[in-house]
Amino acid sequence: MSGLAARLGSRRWGAAVGGWSLTRQFAVTGGAIMLLAMIVEGLFTAEVVSRNMIDRKAATTALFMDSFLSPLGRHLAVSDVLRPEERAELDWLLGKDDFESRFPHLEIWKEGGLVAYSRSPELVGRMFAPPAGVVAALAGEVSARYADLEAAEHKIRGFTSRYLEIYTPIREPNTGRIVAVAEIHEVTEPLEQRLWWLRLNSWLARIGVTAMIMAGLFWIVYRGNRVIMAQQRQLGERMAEVERTSRHNRVLRERIQRASSRVSELNERFLRGLGADLHDGPAQLIGLAALKVEHVRLAGTAVKHEEELQALDSFLTDALREIRAISKGLVLPEIEGLPLPDVVRRATRAHEQRTGTSVAVRCEDIPQPLPNAAKMCAYRFVQEGLNNAFRHAGGNGQIVTCKLEDGVLCLAVEDGGGKGPGCPAGLGSGLGLVGLRERVESLGGTFRMSKVPNRGTRIAMTLTMTGGGRDG
Structure with missing residues (x-):
């Protein structure tokens, strides 16, 4: 259970941290790591500095004490304890105020733990377990350490203060042989004060340096986080734009597929209608003309022959007129290489010639070349729009407008309203508004029809010219 609780707590903490900003x-994490590193390094450094300070203090004190302890080496080489006169002289020297306030105790140890001299007379000549500092000093090493209050020689005297014990070897003057060890007890208050100030300055410097490093790193991470957040926002906006474009493209693709399918159906329907028109109109007239040829051949008189020829000519003329009327709406004029404004004007002029009406053209200059498919769509749009304006509104107030805004072609046809004369022979492309809508949507455009207040009907198409388009 405890392991499960620990894992759940770790997951919650990870989820909480994961929701934080990078800064x-x-x-939090960098500050905790820097704080822990500063504490560990500070403790280690403080210990090293304190040890070095104590060792330096020991070396200085040993050098100072050696000036009046070294003469004792000659006697200690041959005797276990100092002579009374030497002890009295040493007691007198160490009893001075400047000495006693700083070095309240002094022992001289012989090898094996024998006390050869002490300011505490009860210790002289007694054997104790030699301290570690004595053993090290007998090997020639000057060392210092705090007093062990549990040592037997300290318990006898009832020590309660942890003096700094400095161990220095005493050598025989002629041979340099270590014959004894001086254990100097030094008061620790001045040393502790110096160590306290040294540690304080060290910690203050360390805190200042750590704060500067942390501030510098935080500033770098803060600036980097701002850049990352800005890039994330831009990436999010671009992803949203890509998603919108993708949805729009899907809609357009579906519309184009539906439009292409309906255009195929309309083309089949148109071809069937065209075949029916040719069969019911020109084909019937030509068939009658073929019958009249036999009548002409069998005519018995010149008058009858002339009548049959006139009837034959009338049938053939009517058939030719109907064929021309049908084909006029099927064949586009040559519009390749023409700019869009010229294509629009050609469609309006053809309408004016067929219907005898006038059309107002408001077409901006469009220097951008357009694909032929777009220009053919525009021609049919104007043609069918004006045909409907003539059929349903009598050609009143016919206006054609076209412009190109930000790569989007906008083309519109509107009328002034009213009633039209119907549909004269040969008028129209044969597609109607439904076919026109499918033609526009098959190119990815949009088709709209609406009523204009106080006027008539308006149809409009928009077509996006991506990439500028090209003729051909």
Whole structure:
């Protein structure tokens, strides 16, 4: 259960941290790591500095004490304890105020733990377990350490203060042989004060340096986080734009597929209608003309022959007129290489010639070349729009407008309303508004029809000219 609780707690903590900003994560985790590193390094450095300070203090004190302890080496080489006169002289020297306030106790140890001299007379000549500092000093090493209050020689005297014990070897003057060890007890208050100030200055410097490093790193991470957040926002906006474009493209693709399918159906329907028109109109007239040829051949008189020829000519003329009327709406004029404004004007002029009406053209200059498919669509749009304006509104107030805005072609046809004369022979492309809508949507455009207030009907198409388009 405890392991499960620990894992759940870890997951919650990870989820909480994961929701933080990069700057906050760095401030918390980086700050904790820097604080821990500073504490560990500070403790280690303080210990090293304190040890070095104590060792230097021991070396200085040993050098100072050696000036009046070294003469004792000659006697200690041959005797276990100092002579009374030497002890009295040493007691007198160490009893001075400047000495006693700084070095309240002094022992001289012989090898094996024998006390050869002590300011505490009860210790002289007694054997104790030699301290570690004595053993090290007998090997020639000057060392210092705090007093062990549990040592037997300290318990006898009832020590309660942890003096700094400095161990220095005493050598025989002629041979340099170590014959004894001086254990100097030094008061620790001045040393502790110096160590306290040294540690304080060290910690203050360390805190200042750590704060500067943390501030510098935090500033770098903060600026980097701002750049990352800005890039994330831009990436999010671009992804949203891509998603919108993708949805729009899907809609357009579906519309184009539906339009292409309906255009195929309309083309089949148109071809069937065209075949019916040719069969019911020109084909019937030509068939009658073929019968009249036999009548002409069998005519018995010149008058009858002339009548049959006139009837034959009338049938053939009517058939030719109907064929021309049908084909006029099927064949586009040559519009390749023409700019869009010229294509629009050609469609309006053809309408004016067929219907005898006038059309107002408001077409801006469009220097951008357009694909032929777009120009053919525009021609049919104007043609069918004006045909409907003539059929349903009598050609009143016919206006054609076209412009190109930000790569989008906008083309519109509107009328002034009213009643039209119907549909004269040969008028129209044969597609109607439904076919026109499918033609526009098959190119990815949009088709709209609406009523204009106080006027008539308006149809409009928009077509996006991506990439500028090209003729051909």
